[in-house]
Every structure is written in C-alpha cells, then in structure tokens.
Amino acid sequence: MSVRQKAARGGFTTAVKIGRDWLIDSDEPYSDHRRAGEPDVLTTFTITDTYTDDAFTGDLQDAIDWTHSHWLNPCPDDVRAQVSEALDQIQSMMENASYNERRMIRAGKREWLNNHSAPLGSDEALQFLGAHVTWNSIKNRDAE
Incomplete structure (x- = not known):
C-alpha cells in the first residue's frame, strides 16, 4: 500500500488532503501493520x-x-x-x-x-x- 492509499484510508492522524496531495506532519510515526518476522x-x-x-x-x-x-x-x-x-x-x-x-x-x-x-x-x-x-x-x- 502506498502512503497516498494509507492516508486516504485514514492511516495517518495528521493527514490533510489539499487538492490531489496529502500533507502529513513530519513527526507522525509511520506504522507498518503487515505481518513480518517469524513465520507462524x-x-x-x-x-x-x-x-x-x-x-x-x-x-x-x-x-x-x-x-x-x-x-x-x-x-x-x-x-x-x-x-x-x-x-x-x-x-x-x-x-x-x-x-x-x-x-x-x-x-x-x-x-x-x-x-x-x-x-x-x-x-x-x-x-x-x-x-x-x-x-x-x-x-x-x-x-x-
């Protein structure tokens, strides 16, 4: 998923859409909820x-x-x-x-x-x- 998609889905609390661009606070952490690491x-x-x-x-x-x-x-x-x-x-x-x-x-x-x-x-x-x-x-x- 791209940052643009994540912003559109509400994945950032500070994201604001202006025109076609998304502005996100540079201090907001990027959370990655994909499964990674050890296999199940x-x-x-x-x-x-x-x-x-x-x-x-x-x-x-x-x-x-x-x-x-x-x-x-x-x-x-x-x-x-x-x-x-x-x-x-x-x-x-x-x-x-x-x-x-x-x-x-x-x-x-x-x-x-x-x-x-x-x-x-x-x-x-x-x-x-x-x-x-x-x-x-x-x-x-x-x-x-």
Whole structure:
C-alpha cells in the first residue's frame, strides 16, 4: 500500500488532503501493520544419509543446501544428472510437506500441533541416494 492509499484510508492522524496531495506532519510515526518476522509455523527437516550415517537438521532452505553439498557437489560427472534429478524430487517433497503442514496447522488441526514427525516414504529418489527424510512442524508462539 502506498502512503497516498494509507492516508486516504485514514492511516495517518495528521493527514490533510489539499487538492490531489496529502500533507502529513513530519513527526507522525509511520506504522507498518503487515505481518513480518517469524513465520507462524516452524518446520524443520532431518535428512540422514543411510550409507554414511551423516545427518543434518534445519529449516527448508538449509536442508536443501545441505543435500546439494552432501550429494551433488562431490558426485562424479557421469551420475550428476541422476543425482540432480533425485535431489529435485526430494526438494519438491520437502516443499510440499512444509506447505501442507503449515496449511493444516493454520486450519486448526490439533493432532498436528505437537511436534508431528513422519518419514516421507520409500520414493525411488530417496532409495537412489540412500536418503531418509523426516520433518517436524510446530506452531510458533512468538508469531502470534
């Protein structure tokens, strides 16, 4: 929303319209009531390499970065395309899990609020890489 729109909607106490222009006292604070900061639902992912037992836990973006640094960066060129495709499938599953968990918690599904965690299943991509992925979503009390 622009300052002009905010003034027209009564968002400033000192705003006065003169012609097409709005005059606002320079000492009036600019209040921003948009939602910002922490998300209302926090989802963390745990990814385990079942061949090496290496594991990582973190948010979606950090988990995606870890999968790339763990599987894609060190892989030989002859299998890079297959590894990249498997990682794309795993990333898609994690994004869907994160989205669906947020949607369910926001809808008030109580059974999901207490640190729900479940494996994504035995997808070909997970088997190909020897990956095991779980996620855990909780309602963020700080965002309320």
